[in-house]
Amino acid sequence: MPTKLHPALIGFTVLVFIFLVGPLIIVVGAAVSDTSYLTFPPHGLSLRWFENIFAIDAFRRTILTSLQVAVLATFVALLIGIPASYALNRYRIQLPGWLSTLFVLPVLVPELVLGFSLLKNVAYQFNAPIFLSLVVGHTILILPYVIRVISASLASFDFSVEEAAISLGSPPLKTFFTILLPNVRSGVIAAFILAFITSINDVSISIFLTGPGLSTLPIQLLAHMEQFFDPTVASVSVLLMVLTVAVMAIVERTLGLTFLAK
Amino acid sequence: MTKPLSIRNITAHYGRTLVLEDLSLEVAEGELVSLLGASGCGKTTTLRLVAGFLQPTSGAITLGGRDLTRLPAHQRDIGLVFQNYALFPHLSVADNVGFGLKQRNVTGDARTKRVNAMLERVGLDHLADRLPAALSGGQKQRVALARALVIEPPLLMFDEPLSNLDAKLRVDMRVEIRQLQRANGTTSVYVTHDQEEAFSISDRVAIMHAGRIMQLDTPENLYQRPANAFVARFVGFENLIPMKVVARDGALVTAEAAGGVRLSFGLEQFGEIPDDFVLACRADGLTVTDNLAVEGIPATLGLRTYLGRAYQYQCDTAAGALVANGPLSRVLQPGSAAKLVPVPEQCTILKPE
Amino acid sequence: MKRFAGWTLASPATLLILLGLVAPVAATIYATFGTPGGPFDTYQTFFASSFRRTVLMRTITISLAVTAIALVIGFITAYVVSRAPGWLKSILIIAAVFPLLTGVVVRSFAWLIILGKNGILNSTLTQLGLIAEPLQMLYTPGSVIVAMVYLFVPLMILTLVGVLEAIPDDLIQASASLGARPSATFTQVVLPLAVPGLIVGAVLVFTGSFTSYATPQLLGGEQVMMMGTLMYQQAMVTFDWVSASTIAAVMVVITIAIVLAMTRVARRLNPMAV
Numbered sequence: 012m013p014t015k016l017h018p019a020l021i022g023f024t025v026l027v028f029i030f031l032v033g034p035l036i037i038v039v040g041a042a043v044s045d046t047s048y049l050t051f052p053p054h055g056l057s058l059r060w061f062e063n064i065f066a067i068d069a070f071r072r073t074i075l076t077s078l079q080v081a082v083l084a085t086f087v088a089l090l091i092g093i094p095a096s097y098a099l100n101r102y103r104i105q106l107p108g109w110l111s112t113l114f115v116l117p118v119l120v121p122e123l124v125l126g127f128s129l130l131k132n133v134a135y136q137f138n139a140p141i142f143l144s145l146v147v148g149h150t151i152l153i154l155p156y157v158i159r160v161i162s163a164s165l166a167s168f169d170f171s172v173e174e175a176a177i178s179l180g181s182p183p184l185k186t187f188f189t190i191l192l193p194n195v196r197s198g199v200i201a202a203f204i205l206a207f208i209t210s211i212n213d214v215s216i217s218i219f220l221t222g223p224g225l226s227t228l229p230i231q232l233l234a235h236m237e238q239f240f241d242p243t244v245a246s247v248s249v250l251l252m253v254l255t256v257a258v259m260a261i262v263e264r265t266l267g268l269t270f271l272a273k
Numbered sequence: 274m275t276k277p278l279s280i281r282n283i284t285a286h287y288g289r290t291l292v293l294e295d296l297s298l299e300v301a302e303g304e305l306v307s308l309l310g311a312s313g314c315g316k317t318t319t320l321r322l323v324a325g326f327l328q329p330t331s332g333a334i335t336l337g338g339r340d341l342t343r344l345p346a347h348q349r350d351i352g353l354v355f356q357n358y359a360l361f362p363h364l365s366v367a368d369n370v371g372f373g374l375k376q377r378n379v380t381g382d383a384r385t386k387r388v389n390a391m392l393e394r395v396g397l398d399h400l401a402d403r404l405p406a407a408l409s410g411g412q413k414q415r416v417a418l419a420r421a422l423v424i425e426p427p428l429l430m431f432d433e434p435l436s437n438l439d440a441k442l443r444v445d446m447r448v449e450i451r452q453l454q455r456a457n458g459t460t461s462v463y464v465t466h467d468q469e470e471a472f473s474i475s476d477r478v479a480i481m482h483a484g485r486i487m488q489l490d491t492p493e494n495l496y497q498r499p500a501n502a503f504v505a506r507f508v509g510f511e512n513l514i515p516m517k518v519v520a521r522d523g524a525l526v527t528a529e530a531a532g533g534v535r536l537s538f539g540l541e542q543f544g545e546i547p548d549d550f551v552l553a554c555r556a557d558g559l560t561v562t563d564n565l566a567v568e569g570i571p572a573t574l575g576l577r578t579y580l581g582r583a584y585q586y587q588c589d590t591a592a593g594a595l596v597a598n599g600p601l602s603r604v605l606q607p608g609s610a611a612k613l614v615p616v617p618e619q620c621t622i623l624k625p626e
Numbered sequence: 627m628k629r630f631a632g633w634t635l636a637s638p639a640t641l642l643i644l645l646g647l648v649a650p651v652a653a654t655i656y657a658t659f660g661t662p663g664g665p666f667d668t669y670q671t672f673f674a675s676s677f678r679r680t681v682l683m684r685t686i687t688i689s690l691a692v693t694a695i696a697l698v699i700g701f702i703t704a705y706v707v708s709r710a711p712g713w714l715k716s717i718l719i720i721a722a723v724f725p726l727l728t729g730v731v732v733r734s735f736a737w738l739i740i741l742g743k744n745g746i747l748n749s750t751l752t753q754l755g756l757i758a759e760p761l762q763m764l765y766t767p768g769s770v771i772v773a774m775v776y777l778f779v780p781l782m783i784l785t786l787v788g789v790l791e792a793i794p795d796d797l798i799q800a801s802a803s804l805g806a807r808p809s810a811t812f813t814q815v816v817l818p819l820a821v822p823g824l825i826v827g828a829v830l831v832f833t834g835s836f837t838s839y840a841t842p843q844l845l846g847g848e849q850v851m852m853m854g855t856l857m858y859q860q861a862m863v864t865f866d867w868v869s870a871s872t873i874a875a876v877m878v879v880i881t882i883a884i885v886l887a888m889t890r891v892a893r894r895l896n897p898m899a900v
Contacts, residue, residue, distance in 0.1 A: 121874075132654060259723065347801075
């Protein structure tokens with residue numbers, strides 16, 4: 012029996028959720044407005060600002076860059092993050108305690124500082140390609156999410172199952188792929204999605220590692236907003252929201268959304 | 274202080290699932306009644322209804338004449354002891370015990386005095402300042418008990434309070450609970466799935482199944498004279514043999530089981546015997562003998578196991594598979610023929626379902 | 627052998643963080659001490675400038691305000707969400723997760739539309755005749771605070787729903803059975819047990835606000851400069867990398883000090899972790 016709640020509390024909560032969702036609805040409204048300036052409620056309905064996204068060369072290029080960076084960074088983060096989470100869970104006693112602290116460092120160090128340091132001490136100092144530095148920055152940024160989510164699903168994995176497989180004659184590497192991975196599949200999917208979304212949306216690292224020749228979508232959006240105040244930005248925002256909805260639908264179908272609340 | 278509890282015609286649902294059906298139970302002043310049954314039988318639901326954490330679909334619950342049915346939980350004044358103790362982890366032992374007094378605006382010295390007296394009674398006065406996390410399982414259970422007792426409730430309820438303790442401690446604690454309950458004379462409802470625990474601690478036991486009370490009686494009566502096949506099986510009658518009376522001759526009744534096995538029963542030992550009945554025997558109530566001349570159920574012996582006080586045999590008979598015990602002095606081999614002789618004091622007669 | 631296997635599996639991630647994060651950030655901080663004017667010269671310069679002192683104080687003030695507001699809104703909302711029936715709870719959690727997964731640029735942009743000179747709020751207020759002239763709402767501390775609260779409330783709600791749901795039902799029931807009214811159960815049982823979670827949420831929001839860039843850039847601009855926007859300006863507009871490094875070092879020290887101190891406090895206050 013859920014405890015009865017005071018009506019004032021419920022009213023307050025309703026207001027909070029209007030506050031949370033309202034601004035995003037306003038953005039959608041502004042995106043479909045048939046005016047050359049930002050307005051809400053929309054005057055007339057038009058999708059021309061969506062066409063405008065792809066008409067502007069800078070948007071086309073930065074969308075592509077953002078996708079490339081996100082895919083690469085997520086792939087690398089999973090590739091090195093899964094073994095690291097496995098090691099942290101399986102060999103907890105053998106590994107020093109500071110190792111797990113090391114893996115949360117990217118959350119502790121402000122992203123701006125990481126971005127700036129990569130620019131100053133890697134890209135500039137060693138003349139490393141900016142794109143590479145960008146991918147490295149994003150990989151580091153999302154690595155803690157990957158390790159946390161995978162570790163959470165490994166925590167409920169009974170490692171004696173793995174030992175049972177090995178005792179039945181399965182070689183360790185094959186055991187990893189046939190026994191362990193299928194059991195943490197949902198964790199891997201969740202990690203992939205969280206990592207991808209985090210990378211796509213990143214501003215604070217990318218802002219230092221982009222320039223005239225190379226930029227990501229959020230950075231291009233910021234630049235566009237400082238010069239123009241037309242509904243293009245709103246339409247790009249809607250595109251990003253559609254991407255988010257798609258991602259949430261995938262999470263919902265594989266794990267249930269309450270997973271994200273943990 | 275203590276009051277009788279009366280549960281009348283309670284029906285309860287979880288969503289659309291019926292969990293309790295027209296259940297009634299009277300617990301007299303100062304009496305301890307256990308609700309005994311497997312998980313899902315409705316015993317915990319009954320307790321939660323009385324505590325006020327669930328609402329019945331229909332029926333009434335009264336405590337000493339006061340109608341509790343629609344009262345919020347915090348106004349019911351019932352002492353509850355939870356299975357996993359439910360101690361407040363952020364409060365010291367003393368503050369846990371004093372929590373209920375604080376809600377009743379008992380402050381300062383009066384509260385301290387009552388808390389200390391209560392802690393002394395459960396032997397934990399030296400741990401008053403500890404946090405629950407620093408206590409052992411048995412100590413936690415004592416704190417939970419003290420917390421429920423200190424508010425001097427007219428009714429105490431226990432929800433499987435000992436199931437998280439090890440076997441030795443469980444026996445000690447149940448004696449302690451019984452002593453405290455007796456000393457206070459508090460009406461109590463005790464939920465458990467452990468038969469030995471229920472029988473040892475209770476004035477009466479309600480054996481529950483599928484949302485209904487199958488039998489409510491003293492432990493002695495339940496153990497020796499179960500009212501129906503369910504209770505008989507529950508209290509350990511392994512052999513239930515359906516029989517039909519074929520002849521009545523004064524005080525002697527002859528009845529036949531499946532396969533034409535005939536046995537005779539003395540009315541003075543079994544009381545009234547209906548035409549159709551079920552003979553219920555524990556393994557101890559069927560003695561295995563290789564003297565094939567006596568009256569008994571002809572059997573072929575199967576697996577023999579050693580019980581310490583006797584040998585137990587899995588037996589194959591015309592009336593079905595039965596379990597019977599034989600004396601240690603005579604070791605019989607599997608496959609040999611034997612007779613199973615009912616011991617009247619260890620058997621009882623049930624009406625057919 | 628096991629030790630070896632563990633290290634082998636963990637080494638790529640370890641190396642990436644050591645070489646890609648620890649070394650460059652350490653180099654940034656180290657560089658602030660190696661200036662000609664003495665080891666603490668850059669910091670003396672930083673704190674000597676009243677403008678920078680103002681920016682630091684403003685950043686702290688705004689972050690504290692955002693944290694306090696987000697705590698109150700987040701806790702009340704999380705309490706209601708955690709008590710909601712199953713289906714409603716899922717919907718509410720989705721409604722909180724969705725903004726969280728939407729990027730910071732998009733979410734700040736929304737407030738640009740709302741608070742702008744010709745924005746929704748101004749035009750509504752004008753139409754209602756409440757104001758004659760549009761108000762200047764953008765580029766004020768208020769607009770930055772509102773947008774940041776918007777940014778961090780979902781995070782707070784989700785953190786606290788997790789914390790509140792971890793409080794066993796038994797404790798709430800035990801409290802009620804001992805005669806505590808719902809309000810007493812809330813203040814004497816729920817709230818004390820939620821304190822460690824409130825601290826964690828507060829740390830997340832404070833450090834997030836303290837080191838944010840996009841929101842103060844869009845809604846605060848030059849007028850409401852914060853540490854993040856100042857650092858970017860020093861690094862990429864005036865190309866004063868020493869000054870940018872100093873700001874970076876101040877940010878790192880303050881962030882890590884707060885996280886370490888508060889997690890220690892939270893751990894001490896968490897009776898369930900013993």
